[in-house]
Amino acid sequence: MLRDIADLCRRMLAGDRRALARLITAAEDGGAALPAIMKEIHSRTGRAHVVGLTGPPGAGKSTLVWALAAEYGRLGRRVGIIAVDPSSPFSGGAVLGDRVRVPARGAPPGVYFRSMASRGRLGGTPHAVRAAVSLLDAFGKEVVLIETVGAGQSDVAVRTLAHTTVVVSVPGLGDDIQMMKAGILEIADVYAVNKADKEGASRTAAQLSAMIDTGREAARAMGADDPGGWTPPIVCTVATRGEGIPDLVAALERHRQFLQRSGRAELLNRAHAAAAVQDALFTRLEERLARPDVACEHTRLVDEVGARRLDAFRAADLLLARLGASE
Amino acid sequence: MLRDIADLCRRMLAGDRRALARLITAAEDGGAALPAIMKEIHSRTGRAHVVGLTGPPGAGKSTLVWALAAEYGRLGRRVGIIAVDPSSPFSGGAVLGDRVRVPARGAPPGVYFRSMASRGRLGGTPHAVRAAVSLLDAFGKEVVLIETVGAGQSDVAVRTLAHTTVVVSVPGLGDDIQMMKAGILEIADVYAVNKADKEGASRTAAQLSAMIDTGREAARAMGADDPGGWTPPIVCTVATRGEGIPDLVAALERHRQFLQRSGRAELLNRAHAAAAVQDALFTRLEERLARPDVACEHTRLVDEVGARRLDAFRAADLLLARLGASE
Numbered sequence A, B: 001m002l003r004d005i006a007d008l009c010r011r012m013l014a015g016d017r018r019a020l021a022r023l024i025t026a027a028e029d030g031g032a033a034l035p036a037i038m039k040e041i042h043s044r045t046g047r048a049h050v051v052g053l054t055g056p057p058g059a060g061k062s063t064l065v066w067a068l069a070a071e072y073g074r075l076g077r078r079v080g081i082i083a084v085d086p087s088s089p090f091s092g093g094a095v096l097g098d099r100v101r102v103p104a105r106g107a108p109p110g111v112y113f114r115s116m117a118s119r120g121r122l123g124g125t126p127h128a129v130r131a132a133v134s135l136l137d138a139f140g141k142e143v144v145l146i147e148t149v150g151a152g153q154s155d156v157a158v159r160t161l162a163h164t165t166v167v168v169s170v171p172g173l174g175d176d177i178q179m180m181k182a183g184i185l186e187i188a189d190v191y192a193v194n195k196a197d198k199e200g201a202s203r204t205a206a207q208l209s210a211m212i213d214t215g216r217e218a219a220r221a222m223g224a225d226d227p228g229g230w231t232p233p234i235v236c237t238v239a240t241r242g243e244g245i246p247d248l249v250a251a252l253e254r255h256r257q258f259l260q261r262s263g264r265a266e267l268l269n270r271a272h273a274a275a276a277v278q279d280a281l282f283t284r285l286e287e288r289l290a291r292p293d294v295a296c297e298h299t300r301l302v303d304e305v306g307a308r309r310l311d312a313f314r315a316a317d318l319l320l321a322r323l324g325a326s327e
Helices: A002-013 A017-029 A031-045 A059-076 A127-139 A151-160 A175-185 A200-221 A246-260 A263-287 A292-306 A313-325 B002-013 B017-029 B033-044 B061-074 B129-137 B152-158 B175-185 B201-221 B245-260 B264-289 B291-305 B312-325
Strands: A049-055 A079-085 A112-116 A143-148 A164-169 A192-193 A234-236 B048-054 B080-085 B112-116 B143-146 B162-167 B192-194 B232-234
Touching: A002 A079, A002 A127, A017 A031, A017 A112, A017 A127, A017 A313, A031 A127, A031 B312, A049 A059, A049 B232, A059 A079, A059 A143, A059 A246, A059 B175, A079 A127, A112 A127, A127 A143, A127 A200, A127 A263, A127 B312, A143 B129, A143 B232, A151 A263, A151 B152, A164 A246, A164 B162, A175 B152, A192 A200, A192 A246, A192 A313, A200 A234, A200 B232, A200 B291, A246 A263, A263 A292, A263 A313, A263 B264, A263 B312, A292 A313, A292 B264, A313 B033, A313 B112, B002 B017, B002 B129, B017 B033, B017 B112, B061 B080, B061 B143, B061 B232, B080 B129, B112 B129, B129 B143, B129 B175, B129 B264, B152 B264, B162 B245, B192 B201, B201 B232, B245 B264, B264 B291, B291 B312
Parallel strands: A049 A143, A049 A164, A079 A112, A079 A143, A164 A192, A192 A234, B048 B143, B048 B162, B080 B112, B080 B143, B162 B192, B192 B232
Antiparallel strands: none
């Protein structure tokens, strides 16, 4: 199987789209394939501009993502799209399928599209999404667009993958929804107000602007890291008609250039590497816990904790000692 | 400091509310206090009925939680409330403060209320929330209500703490919002349709009912675990007027009794213990990574990964070997 992975990677790097698709599937399935893939391709990654798009359902993110892909295409850029579906913890499947995501007339030529379930596992961003970004990067995609749904931790986790984060808003959502988004507003490098032909678009843009100011003041008061010379622009779009899309691409390009020029690209690259190492550590830990000898002890210790004869931290210490001994 | 913790725990177990408050603060601050607290109190936990309430902002969850607390109070039950705020990744603070959470006339006597920031850290449920639940449990609270905001992973994570999960819905949210909630619908043991005096309440209840049926069919088709004789009830409430609250408490009590009778309480207890051990493992791992000798190697390896000279899994393996050696 691992020999297959090496072979698939060679074919993918030579431009084989079917090999790319099979590798993403292998990454989704997890297990030993994931480290094997990263081993083969890591030296070929780090060139793509990774853009995360997040915001509430109904904001038209899918349409916006496709419009962006088409515009990048006109500029001669090779684009990949990863749509991260909210996971169903019960069935383990994606709630929203490709069905509602791919435009009716099909994907524009040259755009690679992939929908993935977020699975809701512990440990933040699913490894599979991280691997898929690396695969598209190594495949030669110059721009990778990641679309996430909702306003939860997965949207914040996008930051551990993306260079530029776009928060998509929409006129006419109530103040409650605006509150909900407050947590994700601060992660934005660029704001898009989509469906800007609807009533209330300018009010939404003004609200966003006010929230940005408030957030920046609060951050400054708390001594937080200065955004360093970048003021997040607010771009109004009507994705269904392509309006504002060139402006949005221009804003993304300006942010990419800002990252390079200011040295923040290097900082981001390091932060992404740290997140990847942390994810890999958790994966390795889980693998070791699954080894037969350790799994037995693990089960016994969990039972002890359940029976209140042991606290969880003591159990963790005993397990770690066992992991070390089993090396 | 750790001697202080032991002393505070003794005072808390003797009924001192100020000691309880200081221990929750210590747990929030993290570090060595957390394991010290759990060591002192773990044998006194496991008695409270832990109820998680989740749902979109604007559903009136805070009002509902307070109405539930008042009703439990009338029944002579001691109640604790933990409100988990969506975190701000930028400022690290809670987005919604206590201000909008505590009822204008103040907390009913005997109810302990605490607001905590979710912080959005990797690894799922914040340890501090887990510790706060244990503290309220050991303090003698018979019911612990956990309120979470939003529709993200933190809501799913509540399941690793709660015995009974209530998904709060509300009439008049669009279908898009209903879609968003699909991911969390399946975690519900009880559904509440709050603001049921608003137009569309019966339609919302019917939609919920249909989504439950669809979800159960899908789960059955995929061979998922059978819910085992429990059909999640849908309770209509008007929390501001106390309407439907006795019905909701009755539904929660029925679920608690179902858990006991069916043996699922024991399974849940074990699942919660497993989650606690996993969280503790991640904490211990992070602590070890912060040790001066390991921290240096960690930094060097992250740099290597950032420079694409090493992949993240290989870096994780080298780090784990180092952790083992540093024991």
